[in-house]
Every structure is written in C-alpha cells, then in structure tokens.
Amino acid sequence: xxxxxxxxxALVKPTQTLTLTCTFSGFSLSTSGMCVSWIRQPPGKALxxxxxxxxxxxxxxxxxxxxxxxxxxxxxxxxxxxxxxxMDPVDTATYYCARMDILTGYxxxxxxxxxxxxxxx
Amino acid sequence: DIQMTQSPSSLSASVGDRVTITCRASQGISNYLAWYQQxxxxxxxxxxxxxxxxxxxxxxxxxxxxxxxxxxxxxxxLQPEDVATYYCQKYNSAPHTFGGGTKVEIx
Numbered sequence: 144x145x146x147x148x149x150x151x152x153a154l155v156k157p158t159q160t161l162t163l164t165c166t167f168s169g170f171s172l173s174t175s176g177m178c179v180s181w182i183r184q185p186p187g188k189a190l191x192x193x194x195x196x197x198x199x200x201x202x203x204x205x206x207x208x209x210x211x212x213x214x215x216x217x218x219x220x221x222x223x224x225x226x227x228x229x230m231d232p233v234d235t236a237t238y239y240c241a242r243m244d245i246l247t248g249y250x251x252x253x254x255x256x257x258x259x260x261x262x263x264x
Numbered sequence: 265d266i267q268m269t270q271s272p273s274s275l276s277a278s279v280g281d282r283v284t285i286t287c288r289a290s291q292g293i294s295n296y297l298a299w300y301q302q303x304x305x306x307x308x309x310x311x312x313x314x315x316x317x318x319x320x321x322x323x324x325x326x327x328x329x330x331x332x333x334x335x336x337x338x339x340x341x342l343q344p345e346d347v348a349t350y351y352c353q354k355y356n357s358a359p360h361t362f363g364g365g366t367k368v369e370i371x
Contacts, residue, residue: 180360182362189351189362189363189364189365190300190302190308190351190353190362190365191362192353192359192360192361192362195358195360203358203359204358204359205359206265206359239307239308243355248298248313248314248355249296249355249356249360250298250310250313250314250353250355251298251300251308251310251353252310252319254307254308254309255307256307257307
C-alpha cells in the first residue's frame, strides 16, 4: 500500500526558508521508474506543479520558481525534501507530495494529504 | 514552457446532463495528459491518464479523448457526487503543468 505524508512548519515568516519533508511507504525511490513530485495549491486556487525528483536523482523544477527551490531525496529514509527560499505571503498554500511511476506513466497515481503552510509575520 | 488552458473555468448543469470540459496545450503533447477530480476539501484523485484511459474504479460515465493539443473530459450523465473541480495535467516532460481547473456545480 502506497502512502505519502507531508510534514513541516505550518507558519513561516516572510523571507524565511521553508523546508518540507515527504515521508513515503509502499515503494522505493531506488526502484527504476519511481518519481516524487511536489505540488501546491493556494487557498481557493488551482494546483501548481513545483518540482520532481526521480530514482536516478534527476531533478526538475518549475521554471518560474526554480531559483528558489531545491529538491532532494534520502532513499534510506524513504524521504524527499523540498526547500523554498525567500518565502512570501503569496506562497501560502497547501503543499502536496505525490508519486509517479514512469514505467506505467508519468501521471500522479498517489497523493499525500497535503500540509497547509501560511506565510505571515 | 507549454501552457495548459482549460475551459470553461466553471459550469453549472443539471443532474443527468452531459458535461464537457476542454483542455488545450500550447504545443503538442501526444497523449501525455491526465485528468484529476478534486472535491471540496479533498485531495485530487486521478480519473484518466494517457488522455483516454480510465483509472481503475472510476465510473464509466467519465471519459477522455484527444491527442496533440486538444483534449476533452466528458461526464456522460452528471451526478450529484461529481460536484468538484477538474484539472488536466501534461506529463510528457517537465514541467508537468496543470490547467487552471474547471469547477462543476449542479444547477
């Protein structure tokens, strides 16, 4: 059974760096084809794709946010970490991590429950 | 980057109506398109992948079509439990951009 769970601070101040952790089970990021993405959704707004890391440690970022994002993995802990620098109130959103299996398709087949991050002083 | 444009942004239809949502890519993406359903306060759920393949367990009233730049999600007979926002997503290559969403309500 595949599960993903996001964790991190619920509140960050403007200009701070956000660090979110995705802890997953039911698959391994050392298995060929496995990928984890981060997606966010501001309150009442659309989904926005942020970043992806794959089994081979290839990393991909949103063009508009790539200067602020870093994605990494710890295969031994079954974790993926996303950092976002210079946080602003417009970054207030629910942040989701999600899994893709490139061997069946690059679409998202499992989502975490999401974690709401509020940016405010 | 390839942009994904959904239309309409919202719609209201009666129970039993046929509902069609369109997603257009600014460049061709073959059939690397997924549709997700997000009910209020819930996590998105995969409905369709590869433009037209129904995910296991999804009711057969949902269908997808299209290839290249133009795609369609159809609900053949709208049900009250279909009230949700629907998103398309390209996944041929990064970035895996989402469309802006279509909110479906019951009239």
